[in-house]
Structure formats: structure tokens, C-alpha cells
Amino acid sequence: MTQVRYRVTLSAMDAFEESGPVLSYYNGAFMRPREVVISPHDRGFQLADGVYEVIRVYQGVPFAFDAHLARFERSAKAIRLSPVSRDEIGAAVSELLNRAGFASSDCLVYIQLTRGVFPRTHAFPPAAIPPTLYMDVTRTERGPHPEPQLNAAVTVQDERWENCHIKSIALLPNVLARQKAAEAGVDEAVLVRPDGTVTEGASSNIAAVFRGTVTTHPEGRRILSGITRSVALSLCDELGIPLEERPMQRWELDEADEILVFGTSTEVGAITLLDRRQVGTGEAGPIATRLQTAFAERVGEARS
Numbered sequence: 001m002t003q004v005r006y007r008v009t010l011s012a013m014d015a016f017e018e019s020g021p022v023l024s025y026y027n028g029a030f031m032r033p034r035e036v037v038i039s040p041h042d043r044g045f046q047l048a049d050g051v052y053e054v055i056r057v058y059q060g061v062p063f064a065f066d067a068h069l070a071r072f073e074r075s076a077k078a079i080r081l082s083p084v085s086r087d088e089i090g091a092a093v094s095e096l097l098n099r100a101g102f103a104s105s106d107c108l109v110y111i112q113l114t115r116g117v118f119p120r121t122h123a124f125p126p127a128a129i130p131p132t133l134y135m136d137v138t139r140t141e142r143g144p145h146p147e148p149q150l151n152a153a154v155t156v157q158d159e160r161w162e163n164c165h166i167k168s169i170a171l172l173p174n175v176l177a178r179q180k181a182a183e184a185g186v187d188e189a190v191l192v193r194p195d196g197t198v199t200e201g202a203s204s205n206i207a208a209v210f211r212g213t214v215t216t217h218p219e220g221r222r223i224l225s226g227i228t229r230s231v232a233l234s235l236c237d238e239l240g241i242p243l244e245e246r247p248m249q250r251w252e253l254d255e256a257d258e259i260l261v262f263g264t265s266t267e268v269g270a271i272t273l274l275d276r277r278q279v280g281t282g283e284a285g286p287i288a289t290r291l292q293t294a295f296a297e298r299v300g301e302a303r304s
């Protein structure tokens, strides 16, 4: 019986390593993901007391790396966790990519910092303890996408806390929202506050196009300041696409010509079906297409 369970576990790990991370970094050491042993007393595990980042790497070059590292630092400081220096993270990421053989490949780097290992107590440990720094790298398809990816979505009540600008590992409301989307057979959940305000996606930022103007929720505590969002908004500026940063109501989305979705993996995508209702023509609209084309060019410039 024990032997069977062991075999099952191993093959599950093989499958995991095939589609999941191929190499990990854990507090200064590099190892295969299956070799990482993190204490159950880690405050990340027990209390979700930590922050994270996800960075896309195109042909070995981390995209918008400085912006991601700056957000990581802001998130750490916001939860009163001493940030790890950008140089240290930069060096570890480049070694991770080299060791994984991804020095010129497309992949995704995950970075997580928690308040470390300490017997379970809600308040911070009384004495300074070393934080836990974990990273891994996962192969992705060759990017960027030549065209906006098409997404279907459903709206789900935004049940998160008041500090959504922190990229916290406490993602339960996002997990439950995305599960509702999965059960509805769609890709993303568009989060709507009880007063009808559309904030963002479960793991993306959302914008809508009304008569040529891109409209999206302003930065602040209600949304994560997405790196892709900020690249897309600067592209709007460069392309002369009018932009309005204001909270939108759910009913407005029914009148949108296009709905856009921004995220590190998605890049600039289009939501063409929302709550089973077709958005615009049901295809990627002109603004989504212009922005994704410009985004792909921006990735190309960052690589050269």
C-alpha cells in the first residue's frame, strides 16, 4: 500500500516538473522543485504572511524587471517586511535562468518572500528572524502573442480586503473568484464591488473601451498596480488613444465596444464574452489589437 502511494506521488511529481517549475531557489540554494523542503512553521504557509511577484522572461530577458522589483519592494514594505535588495534578487534571478538553461528562452519567474519560520503566532515574531526567499522558473510558450488572446469572463463579487495594491500571497478571494470562473467554463473573473464598481480581474487588470476611450480603474488600494496595465497605459499615450482612469460601474460594461484584460501572462487580451453576453463584435477589437501589437514591439525593444 505504502509502495503504491509512493509510486503515485513520484509520477505526480514528474508531471509537475514537466508542466510546472523546472528549477527552484530557496534561501540562497538552487535545487530541483521536488527537493525544496519548506517548514510547516513558515509564516507564509500558516498565515499567508508574505508577498510575491511574477515576471515574464522573453528570450532570457526579464520584461519590465525594474518595475516588478520596485513593486515587490513596495509590497514588502507595506507589510513591514524588510525587502531583499534589488541587486540580490537580480543576481539570483539571472543565476536561476542560467542554471535552468533559460538564458535565451521564454519563461516565467515566480518570487515569494515571507516573514520566515517561527512558532505560530499572529503578531510578528518578537526577535528578527530571517525571511524566507523562494523563487522558481517555469517554461512558457514563445511570446509575445502576435494578436490579443480572446477571453471569456464572468463577473464575481469582489470580496477582497482594502489593500489590494499589495501583491500579497493571501489570495483566497482571488482563488474562489477564479474557481467560479472555471466552473462557468470561462477564463477570468471580473471583480465587482457590492456598490457595482468594477475593480479588476482575479489575476489581471480590466479596462473597457467606450467610443475610442480606454477606461480603467485608477491605481490605489482597490486594485493591484499591474505592470502590464502601466505599460498598456503608456502605449495608449504614445499611440494617442484617449484614456480615462475612473471607477466604472458593472452596467457600463454592457455598453463597452471592447473589454481589455492586462496581465503578465495574458499581455493585452480581449474579453469577448462577459456573463455569456457578446462584447462588441465578439472578436478582438481595434484598440486591443493596436495595444497588443505595440506591446509585442515593446517586448522586442526591451530584448534588443
Ligand SMILES: Cc1ncc(COP(=O)(O)O)c(C=O)c1O
Binding pocket: 054, 174, 200, 201, 202, 203, 204, 205, 223, 224, 225, 226, 227, 228, 229, 262, 263, 264, 265
Ligand atoms: C489581482 C491582480 N491584478 C492585476 C494583475 C496583473 O498584474 P501584472 O500585469 O503585473 O501581471 C495581477 C497579476 O497577477 C493580479 O493578481
